[in-house]
Amino acid sequence: MPTRWLLLAILTGSYGAGAFGMLGISPLSPSLVAGFGLSRLQVALLVPSIYLGGLLFSLPGGRLADRLGARPSLLGGLIIGAAGLALGAFAPGFTTFLLSLFLAGIGWSIVNPALGKAIMDLFPAHERGIAMGIKQMGLTLGGIASALMLPRVAAALGWRPAVGVCGLVVALAVLLSWRPLGALNEAPPSRTSTIPREHRGASEWSWARRPAILAFFASGLVLGMVQAAVLSYLPLYTIQALGFDAIGAGLLVACSQAGGAASRLALGAASDRWLAARRSIWLTVTGAIGAASFAFYALWQVSSPLAAGALAFATGIGAYGWVGIFFVISAELGGVRMAGLLSGMAFASIVVGLLVGPAAFGLLLVRWDSYAAPWTAFAALSALAAGATLVISEALERERR
DSSP, X not given: OOOHHHHHHHHHHHHHHHHHHHHTTTTTXXXXXXXXXXXXXXXXXXXXXXXXXXXXXHHHHHHHHHHHOHHHHHHHHHHHHHHHHHHHHTOSSHHHHHHHHHHHHHHHHHHHHHHHHHHHHHXXXXXXXXXXXXXXXXXXXXXXXXXXXXXXXXXXXXXXXHHHHHHHHHHHHHHHHTTGGGGGGTSOOOOSSOOOGGGTTSOTTGGGGOHHHHHHHHHHHHHHHHHHHHHHHHHHHHHHTTOOOHHHHHHHHHHHHHHHHHHHHHHHHHHXXXXXXXXXXXXXXXXXXXXXXXXXXXXXXXXXXHHHHHHHHHHHHHHHTTHHHHHHHHHHHHHHHHHHHHHHHHHHHHHHHHHHHHHHHHHHHHHHTSSHHHHHHHHHHHHHHHHHHHHTHHHHHHHHO
């Protein structure tokens, strides 16, 4: 049977292929504007259509992963995602295209809980942080690959072949990983973290009555808001407030993504080695770094390229570095029986934040006609999440026992 690390590499590759397809819609937006004749308002519906499918079906998808297992759930989700993207490539109109993206988002919503379930089954507690960090690298690499490749395909062949490539890459991941992931069925579950003794046999929804768990997911919503605001507005802020050109803005965005990618691995490994019993304290660390970075943006216009790059790197740690640890804690709270369900809830809480964050940032920007106001507000939100995760860390540890 393949080792758990080889299985993790296959899972990460499958996740990266899925991310290539789903995140690839964003860099294709200029071609979709030309192809459908979209207004600015209609452009804002593209990515949320995928997230909306994820929001509505992440909990059922998580329960499905618990019942069926990681392999059929993961590959089934990727098949649905590939089908939605393939239908989108042939969509006769914009409404049909959005419905196709919604279908793809349903499949994507199943992928994260299935991966959480797989990591929970394969890895003992002292390796889950780094395993989840490696898995999250698949998302980053898939997004980078789609941003580099798909606009070129669209420029040469049109947006329909480019969307078709999105679906094809996701489908290829299913074909290539179908057989090797069969070893997931043979892997004995890692029992290092089990269902709390006093809760065994309790309702699978009993977690919804536990304040610490609800506060934990609320912090995920807030951190999702912060992440989406950075994704949406850091490039514009860099150009409009700092005076960089589009190329310079792209480099700073790349610095922020590099900060997120590096910190996911580093923090995952650190959470395995230190304070593994209270992993949520590492969320406090990323929240504090995010709060400090956003406060810098609010108070000073850092226009020196080197300093701006360093600040963007730190911003990436605060905005993106927490995701892997958040999913590890979610899976561990569910234990072997409910890892998929609580991973699905984690995904749902983040998606709500992703949908709300850019709108909140934009409204503050319009109201005050200054970037200082939204950056200050989001520094406060990040600090709030940092404080909340610190306060509930001990209670969360009791829930994981």
